[in-house]
Amino acid sequence: MDNSDEESQNSSENSFNEMVTAAIGAGFAFVHMLHVPPQGNHVIQVPELTGRQWVDKLLLDAGRCYDNRRMRPENLVRLHSILCDSYGLTGSRELESIEALAMFLWVCGTNQCQRQMHERFGRGLGTCSKIFAHVLYAMTRFANDVIRPKDTSYSVVPPALVEYTPFFDGCIGAMDGTHIEVIVDKGVRDNHINRKGKPTQNMVAVHDFDMRFTYVGAGTEGSAHDMRVKRKAEVDASFPHPPSGRYYLVDSGYALRPGYLTPYPNKRYWVKEFQTRGPADA
Template identity: 45%
Template sequence: MFRMYPPCVYGLHNTLVERYKLESTREMSSVEALAMFLWTVGGPESVTQVKNRFKRSKETIHRKFKHVLGCLNQLPADIIKPRDPQFPTVHERLQDSRFSPHFNGCIGAIDGTHVRVVVPAEDIANHVGRYGYPTQNVMAVCDFDMRFTSIVAGWTGSAHDTRIFKDTLITYSENFPHPPPGRYYLVDSGYPNQTGYLAPYEGQKYHLLEFRRGIEEGRHPTGKKEIFNHAHSQLRNVIERSFGVLKMKWRILLHVPSYAIEMFYKCDKDENYMPENIEPTPSVGLPDLRQGVNTANLDVVRESIANGLIGR
């Protein structure tokens, strides 16, 4: 019903009460207010449906929804960030024989997603992109545990990924989880191949669906560029899966007719919220930088990885 297990709901509630001033009133407890909010964004449910379910007036629903949203608005700064900004370990995913040791310097993936919005008539043209309806382009960074470590929302749906990326590195330079020397994020061809950000080869097959269709027809990846793109796509797919899980859990992100885009920041709270007794995915230490990494030129890194993959 609330798309979260009870221990996680109560843990989130206690955090909001203790740190972000979620309060009970004479008319409604803080637990009910949070439950009503989660039920609304998970559906998504209309105000009328919430009224029928919780037996509350529309005025109370609006007021409590806004109160919980205000508390959650303070939460992302504390949870949407890397566990360790130095990324001293190699994630278990990268230890697979298909990727190790070639991608040992990888720390996550970056991509954008479109969230449907309703805007004033005079702003529709700027928000309509390739989907044909108004959206906002949201850029996010995630690690291989599918945890978001950075989110930038607010750009119109017509904005290109490269523009958003470059502006983010400047505007949010102090808060953005920049990769340390010798590490990099995986990005698609919509982003530049530059220090800290490894893109695939252009003009080559890339998307997993293309590879799957080819394999089904007996055409396996050939040549170092295609083999590299296949491995790159398999790893970078973590960000696409993260977006998919997020939108299917908090379905208000699939259709947002009555709520602000800032909802995006709040709706992934339980994806990053982990009770203290849950251990992160195992990883191993990385004592030295991966041999061949050149932090001044990711083209060299890409060539090195591609040569290593084809020479297996």
């Protein structure tokens, strides 16, 4: 064997030895990165709760139920009964109606998306979409019946205002707007950008002095002024217009009009000062 053949063989052996050494080193590092526990200290994996099991578990814990569904267990069960009896909420062989309602409340109450709904409850994306639409339809029918004034004539002074009589005897509630963040198509996104640079809907709500909502109007772009939202609400057939001699309290974002009382301009109102002086001296 000449020198060139011998050198070639030595080079091949060195390359092979280097490859073996690298493989052993990589294997050693891989094993140690895994942190394999020694024998006798095995970690027991607790199986994850199914969606229905999670629903039942939280119904037994008032605090967690409220945190995840924004509703106490007894109220959730009562709402479920009402929706099933009068508003068309139903279940199926694969999914009971109580789980469908809990899924809907979890998504709305904690700002989840349908992919998270699919991940948490183990349902297909198409199924999640159908469940949400089904419960939403029942909830919308329910809302149309309960979000309205109890007494459309407003003939009785609210108990909360009795101590201020006769100054606020004509007041029937308060109206204000708020912005709700939304995700919309790129083509209409600019119309929804509010003054803070976020895509929103500018919605308006009316409530009485029992802290009950009597009207909620949504769907207007976030760039719209409060007065435009108000005018849009006023043409809604379900809007509770104040009768003659009655009015809503509104903020300075609205114009002073019959039926709508705004604050005095350039006047600062301090609760402490009002309580000290009393309404008769204000």
